[in-house]
Amino acid sequence: MPIATLAAPAKINLHLEILGRRDDGFHALETVFQTLELADQIGLELIPGASGIRLDCRDPSIPNGPDNLVWKAAAGYLARRPGLGQVAITLDKLLPHGAGLGGGSSDAAAVLRGLTALDPEPLPGAELATLALELGSDVPFFLLGGTAHATGRGEELTALTNLPRQPLTVFMPGAILPTPAVFRALTPAERAPRQARGAAWFAQQPIENWLHNRLEAPARRLCPEVDRLLEWLEKQSVPHLMTGSGAACIALAHLDPPPQVRAWWTWTGGPVSPVTIRR
Numbered sequence: 001m002p003i004a005t006l007a008a009p010a011k012i013n014l015h016l017e018i019l020g021r022r023d024d025g026f027h028a029l030e031t032v033f034q035t036l037e038l039a040d041q042i043g044l045e046l047i048p049g050a051s052g053i054r055l056d057c058r059d060p061s062i063p064n065g066p067d068n069l070v071w072k073a074a075a076g077y078l079a080r081r082p083g084l085g086q087v088a089i090t091l092d093k094l095l096p097h098g099a100g101l102g103g104g105s106s107d108a109a110a111v112l113r114g115l116t117a118l119d120p121e122p123l124p125g126a127e128l129a130t131l132a133l134e135l136g137s138d139v140p141f142f143l144l145g146g147t148a149h150a151t152g153r154g155e156e157l158t159a160l161t162n163l164p165r166q167p168l169t170v171f172m173p174g175a176i177l178p179t180p181a182v183f184r185a186l187t188p189a190e191r192a193p194r195q196a197r198g199a200a201w202f203a204q205q206p207i208e209n210w211l212h213n214r215l216e217a218p219a220r221r222l223c224p225e226v227d228r229l230l231e232w233l234e235k236q237s238v239p240h241l242m243t244g245s246g247a248a249c250i251a252l253a254h255l256d257p258p259p260q261v262r263a264w265w266t267w268t269g270g271p272v273s274p275v276t277i278r279r
């Protein structure tokens with residue numbers, strides 16, 4: 001049976017602005033995404049003649065069933081391609097959850113990319129993008145990877161020139177932050193309507209001018225660990241910011257972490273790597 005193996009990279013947000021509240025309850029965003037070399041690893045097998053989904057997640061803290069976004073991605077794909085076969089997934093987690101690194105979203109996008117590569121009649125790109133957005137606001141970006149500007153919920157994507165290979169440290173404080181809680185904690189002033197800068201602005205500005213995250217203030221109010229970590233980073237005099245809705249923060253340099261903070265040295269990565277298929 002063909003087996004696809006692929007990396008599901010982490011992302012950071014090098015800019016995240018709130019442009020207001022939408023009628024559907026989501027927030028309109030302007031963000032710049034960047035994939036990292038830090039990644040989960042996914043294996044996918046398509047078993048013709050069988051049905052259903054099997055998931056082997058080698059991290060006991062992550063659900064192994066229908067609650068896992070990876071499962072939902074496979075189920076969404078199979079609903080559009082009934083009779084394709086059974087999907088067996090192995091998931092080796094490295095990326096922490098509740099971090100703002102997009103681990104779950106990236107795993108889900110990797111399953112979609114893998115199934116597209118294994119499927120003799122793959123779903124068209126537009127249908128895949130719709131399914132990706134149904135799974136989560138960050139999932140469409142992970143079909144692309146690299147450096148990208150986004151508006152909407154994060155699905156109106158414009159690829160930017162890939163950043164040169166850049167050293168980074170990802171810091172994970174001893175706390176996690178649930179995304180809905182951080183959005184809920186925005187004050188009316190923080191979520192007031194604003195104009196987008198537009199992709200062209202980012203293309204013209206040096207990366208140091210991109211660094212801004214409107215979700216930092218609510219995350220700091222909710223989570224003392226994030227507040228302390230950002231205070232420490234301010235003292236290190238290196239470019240830094242919180243990623244997504246936190247709790248991870250990043251510095252654009254290789255730095256040793258403060259006590260009680262896990263850290264990974266990594267690099268910015270280009271577009272998502274191709275799917276490897278073993279027959």
Ligand code: C5P
Binds near residue numbers: 135
């Ligand atoms: O789309 P995703 O599942 O990542 O969103 C998780 C939660 O984050 C949403 O239910 C919502 O509370 C909040 N969110 C938002 N606006 C966005 C993205 C996420 O309010 N653009």
